[in-house]
Amino acid sequence: MDFLKKKIRDEGVILSDSVLKVDSFLNHQIDPVLMQEIGKEFARLFQHEKITKVLTIESSGIAPGLMTALQLGVPVVFARKRMSLTLAGDLLTASIYSFTKQETNEISVSQKYVTPDDRVLIIDDFLANGQAALGLAEIVQKAGATVVGFGIVIEKSFQKGSELLRSRGFRVESLARIGSLEKGKVQFIEESEVVNA
Amino acid sequence: MDFLKKKIRDEGVILSDSVLKVDSFLNHQIDPVLMQEIGKEFARLFQHEKITKVLTIESSGIAPGLMTALQLGVPVVFARKRMSLTLAGDLLTASIYSFTKQETNEISVSQKYVTPDDRVLIIDDFLANGQAALGLAEIVQKAGATVVGFGIVIEKSFQKGSELLRSRGFRVESLARIGSLEKGKVQFIEESEVVNA
Incomplete structure (x- = not known):
């Protein structure tokens, strides 16, 4: 995704060696046009996987999740971090720790919307330490459904999430893989370009 | 929006005389297809308004807001209910009371993303008592920008939000207007059909 990498280079703000702020487009x-392109790319990457549902988490996962679901022709469900009074009933839950926000959140999805037949693509904006991703996978597994893989917009490959997911056998497709944010500079891992060259 | 009304009739769950749950599609x-249609309809309704930005609020406003922004060819900004550590800087804020959640939230938008030149369309999933809508308008006005109008997916016309916004001179376009949820039945206000008949 050269368009995405260009956006990150041009508009990303590096707050520290581990925090990249992409508030201007994600x-x-x-x-919206970038999100549409992201949706098309995830749909292309997972086109043979017979996906029946996209699962993401509020709030920043909703835009890429929605656009991917539109392209795949399936619904998207977003896990909630806080319960609303109208989201009652049987819930599938998982606890996740956010290193950015320094707090633990219970995330939840209604049992009605992830069922044993589902083949679920999990979409999220960032993959850092992998806690949110693992929490979402846990919810899918509690439902008795299948995790087809993860579609990640920006992977911070220098943190442990990517390795954690891959070591558990999950397929992870990240549209931009960042190897380092050191010295105030975004260094991408360009392996696919190398392979294709 | 007959497609939307059919969805509400078929899948909406009436929890009380004032609470409608539309967890299965909104x-x-x-x-995603319904959201795309909603986006097209808001873009059509406000096509002559020279909109430069869509503003909505996490989480349920993001999907209709994004699709509207895509159709209009402008960015969408979502107000946050809680600050993340990476959302620093100069913030425009407003306090809103949620009758559903029975709590007051400070909502905020970075000053960078709503500027005096902006002509802003505010999109939200529900209009009930109008507190979120007024909070979003307050933020736009604090930025010195112009509120072009409100695009609401579902208006509960029996609550006071709709009248409150219209009495302040705001244009409000609601795709489904519910006159009553009494006796466990959704009654739509069908004025446009009457006018067109």
């Missing part, structure tokens, strides 16, 4: 302001 | 699981 986490606060959203670029 | 607030938890999302129907």
Whole structure:
């Protein structure tokens, strides 16, 4: 995704060696055309997987999750971090720790919307330590459904999430893989370009 | 929006005389094709308004907001209910009370993403008492920008939000207007059909 990498290079703000802020197109302001391209790319990558549902987590996963679901022709479900009074009934839950926010959240999905027949593609904006991703996988597994894989917009490959998911046998497709944010510079891992060259 | 009304009739769950749960296609699981149609309809309704930005609020406003922004060819910004550590800087804020959740939230938008030149369309999933809508309008006005109007997916016309916004001179376009949820039945206000008949 050269378009995405260009956006990250041009608009990303490096707050520390581990924190990249992409508020101008992904986490606060959203670029809808970029999200559409991201949706098309995830749909292409997972096109043979007979996906029946996209699962993501509020709030920043919703935009890429929705666009992927639109392209795949399936519904998207977003896990909630806090319960609303109207989201009652039987819930599938998992506990996840956010290193960014320094807090543990219970995330939940209604049992009605992930069922044993489902083949689920999990979409998220960032993959860092993998806690949210594992929590979402746990929910799918509690439902008796199948995790087809993970579609990640930005992977911080220098943190442990990517290895953690791959070591458990999950397929992980990340559209931008960042090897380092050191010295205030975004260094991408360009392995696919190398393979294709 | 007959497609939307049919969805509400078929899948909406009436929890009380004032609470309608539409978790199967809008607030938890999302129907991407319906969202695309909603986006097209808002873009059509506001096509002459020279909109430069869509503003919505996490989480359930993001899907219809994103699809509307895609159709209009502008970015969408979602107001946050809780600050993340990476969303620092100058914030525009408003306090809103949620009758559903029975709590007051500070909502905020980075000053960078709503600027005095902006002509802003505010999109939200529900209009009930109008507190979120007024909070979003307050943020736009604090930025010195212009509120072009409100695009609401489901208006509960029996609550005071709709009248409150219209009495302040705001244009409000609601795709489904519910006159009553009494006796466990959704009654739509069908004024446009009457006018067109």
